[in-house]
Amino acid sequence: MTKTKRDLTRRDFLKKAGKVAAGTALVGLAPGIITARKVYAKVPNINFAYILSDHHAPLMVLAKEWELFQERYKIYIKPVTEHKLYDFFYDGSKIAKVKLIPTKKGPDLEKLVAQGSVDMGISGTQAIIMSIDKGVKTKIISPLQTAGNVFVLKKGLPMNNWNEFVKEIKGSKSQFKIGMPGPHCVATIVFRSALDHEGVSYTEDVTNRKADILFINMKGHGNLISALANRITEGIIGAQPFPSVTINRGLGKLILNLQDVPPNKRWYGHACCSVEATEKFMERDRDLLLKMMELIVLGVNAANGNKAMTARACSSWLGVEEAVEKVAMPTLNYTTIPSSQWTDSVYTYVKIMDEMNMVTQKLRGKRGKELEPLVFDFQYTETAKDNLRLKKFIV
Numbered sequence: 407m408t409k410t411k412r413d414l415t416r417r418d419f420l421k422k423a424g425k426v427a428a429g430t431a432l433v434g435l436a437p438g439i440i441t442a443r444k445v446y447a448k449v450p451n452i453n454f455a456y457i458l459s460d461h462h463a464p465l466m467v468l469a470k471e472w473e474l475f476q477e478r479y480k481i482y483i484k485p486v487t488e489h490k491l492y493d494f495f496y497d498g499s500k501i502a503k504v505k506l507i508p509t510k511k512g513p514d515l516e517k518l519v520a521q522g523s524v525d526m527g528i529s530g531t532q533a534i535i536m537s538i539d540k541g542v543k544t545k546i547i548s549p550l551q552t553a554g555n556v557f558v559l560k561k562g563l564p565m566n567n568w569n570e571f572v573k574e575i576k577g578s579k580s581q582f583k584i585g586m587p588g589p590h591c592v593a594t595i596v597f598r599s600a601l602d603h604e605g606v607s608y609t610e611d612v613t614n615r616k617a618d619i620l621f622i623n624m625k626g627h628g629n630l631i632s633a634l635a636n637r638i639t640e641g642i643i644g645a646q647p648f649p650s651v652t653i654n655r656g657l658g659k660l661i662l663n664l665q666d667v668p669p670n671k672r673w674y675g676h677a678c679c680s681v682e683a684t685e686k687f688m689e690r691d692r693d694l695l696l697k698m699m700e701l702i703v704l705g706v707n708a709a710n711g712n713k714a715m716t717a718r719a720c721s722s723w724l725g726v727e728e729a730v731e732k733v734a735m736p737t738l739n740y741t742t743i744p745s746s747q748w749t750d751s752v753y754t755y756v757k758i759m760d761e762m763n764m765v766t767q768k769l770r771g772k773r774g775k776e777l778e779p780l781v782f783d784f785q786y787t788e789t790a791k792d793n794l795r796l797k798k799f800i801v
Contacts, residue, residue, distance in 0.1 A: 449500060450694060452687075455507040455515045455527035459627055459645045460720040460731060461551045461679045462528045464705035464740055469506070470719040471708070479799055481701050489723070496697050510626035511588050519544050525687040526698060530592050531677040532755050538781055539765040543685040548699065548787040549748050550706065551679045553665040554738040555593040558649040558658040559641045560634055568662050572604050575618050585624045585633030585642040590764060592678050592755075593643045593664055594621070599758055600667035634658050645678075646734035647726050654730045663737050675739075676751035683786070692786075699790035706740045707800060742787055753777060 456462045468475060468483055469492065475482035476495070483492035483504055494502040507524065509515040512533025518524045520542045528550055537544055557568075565571045575582045586594045589610065601608055601619065609617035622639050624630050630648045633639040634657045642649060643664065652658035665674045681702060683695055709716045717731035741748075753774050759765045760772075769780065794800045 450502045450691060452494070452502050452504045452694070452698065453507060453523060453525045454504050455509055455518055455524045455529070457511060457515060457529065457627075457645075457679070458508050458724060459679075460647045460716075460724065460734055460738065461554050461645050463716050463720050463738070464550065464702060464709040465506075465528060466719045466723040467709045467716055468701060468705040470722060471715065474708070475701075475704060479704060479797075481697070481704060483701070494698070494701070496700075501697065502694055510628060511591060513588060513590055514626075516542070519682070519684065522684075522686070524684065526681065526683045526695070528679055528681055531680045531752060532590060532592050532595055532759065534680060534682050535752070535756060535759065535769065535781065536590060536764065539767050539769040541768055544682050545685065545688075545783040546680045546752075546781055547683050547695075547783050548681040548702070548742045549677060549744050550681050550702075550740060550742070552675050552677065552739045552741060552748065553663060554646050554678055554734075555596065555644060555664040556646065556649045556737060557597065557641065557643050557661045557664055557667075558634070558652055559661050560639075561657060561659050563640060565661070566659070568667065571661060572606060576604065576606050578618060581615060581620050582618060582641070583620050583622055583639040585622045585630055585639040585644075587624060587627040587630060587644045589621070589623060591627075591644070592676070593645060595755060595758060595762075596664045596667060596673050596676065597643045598762075599673075600664075603669050631655075631657075646737055647720065647724065647730050650730045650734040651726055653733060654727060672754070673751065675745070675747045677748050677755070681742075681787075683783075688783070688786070695786050696790050696793070699787050700794055703742050703787070703790055703794060704799065706742050709740045742791070744782070744784055752781065756781075 456465055472482045472484055480498050481496050483494050485492055490506060492504045493500050494504050507518065512530030515527055515529045516533045516537045519527065519537055534544065534546055559565055565574050588594065598608065606619060607617045608619040608621060610621045610623065612620065622633065624633050627645045627648050630642045630644045631651050633642050634652045653660060665676055667673060688695060713735045717728055717735050720731045721728040756765060756769055756777055757773060760770060769777065791800065
């Protein structure tokens with residue numbers, strides 16, 4: 407594979423640095439220093455995209471609490487420009503620059519992946535599925551977070567649980583409005599499947615007055631707050647922490663975590679956000695990808711192990727009150743383990759998305775284990791965990 411200056415791998419970097427060191431010994435210090443600086447400037451870049459949500463808390467913990475990871479593991483990202491650019495250190499040596507790219511929702515992030523602007527990212531699982539279906543060369547390389555999507559109704563409405571909600575709106579003459587982050591988001595897919603089970607009709611077409619529910623596309627999780635604050639809708643569905651903001655402000659009340667919708671909690675522990683990497687990045691620098699996954703595994707463990715620290719990190723990063731994050735944290739779980747339950751939920755996503763004509767190409771008609779070689783590539787995460795076990799950083 408032909409290497410360009412732009413695609414300088416860590417291995418190339420180390421080789422060139424070695425040559426510089428040898429040259430310094432032969433021709434004198436000053437020329438060596440000048441050349442070393444040129445090589446140093448070519449340290450590999452990783453464009454890492456994510457969504458502005460506490461679903462991606464492990465990344466925020468890694469960025470905000472970097473000194474903790476420096477002290478414990480010598481694997482960390484140190485800020486150059488807060489929230490934007492970080493130096494990636496491994497065993498005390500700088501091996502890459504990490505550019506963080508924020509987005510509002512999975513489909514926005516996936517557009518960047520399709521354009522070749524992203525090497526790795528944390529995105530909605532269903533959004534990654536849609537990219538793969540369209541032929542974008544990317545794979546899910548690890549789970550990151552499960553559940554964390556909730557259903558909130560306007561405070562004061564006479565419905566306090568799922569059954570009361572269904573009974574009130576099913577067949578009602580008054581159409582009920584619910585704000586969603588987008589039609590292809592995890593929360594929307596899970597919620598729609600529950601409505602189908604209950605026989606509740608819904609639409610996104612404002613001219614359709616016969617449907618029980620009218621979905622209003624708020625175009626991003628962050629806009630869900632205004633749906634209730636500005637009385638655009640009577641309810642919202644979406645990712646934390648934004649629903650909890652409405653509860654904290656006295657605008658809304660929690661009806662249920664969407665992983666608990668019927669039938670029989672089939673969505674319990676469902677896949678929500680996952681880590682993806684492009685095939686180009688996998689081919690370009692496997693070693694660097696493995697080290698990034700070691701970092702992410704450590705971030706996930708820290709985020710789960712200290713929810714108070716995680717709430718502080720998310721509060722600071724997202725600009726929401728810490729009290730909001732403390733409410734949100736119990737609804738969130740971070741993991742890098744692709745359990746059978748997690749994997750089955752991905753299979754269910756594809757089945758439902760196929761039935762809704764949301765996948766129409768590469769994944770059309772694919773079911774169960776047929777999807778594994780097309781969607782997953784867990785080898786990097788498993789090798790990263792093996793490396794961390796050898797260092798006794800994890801068990």
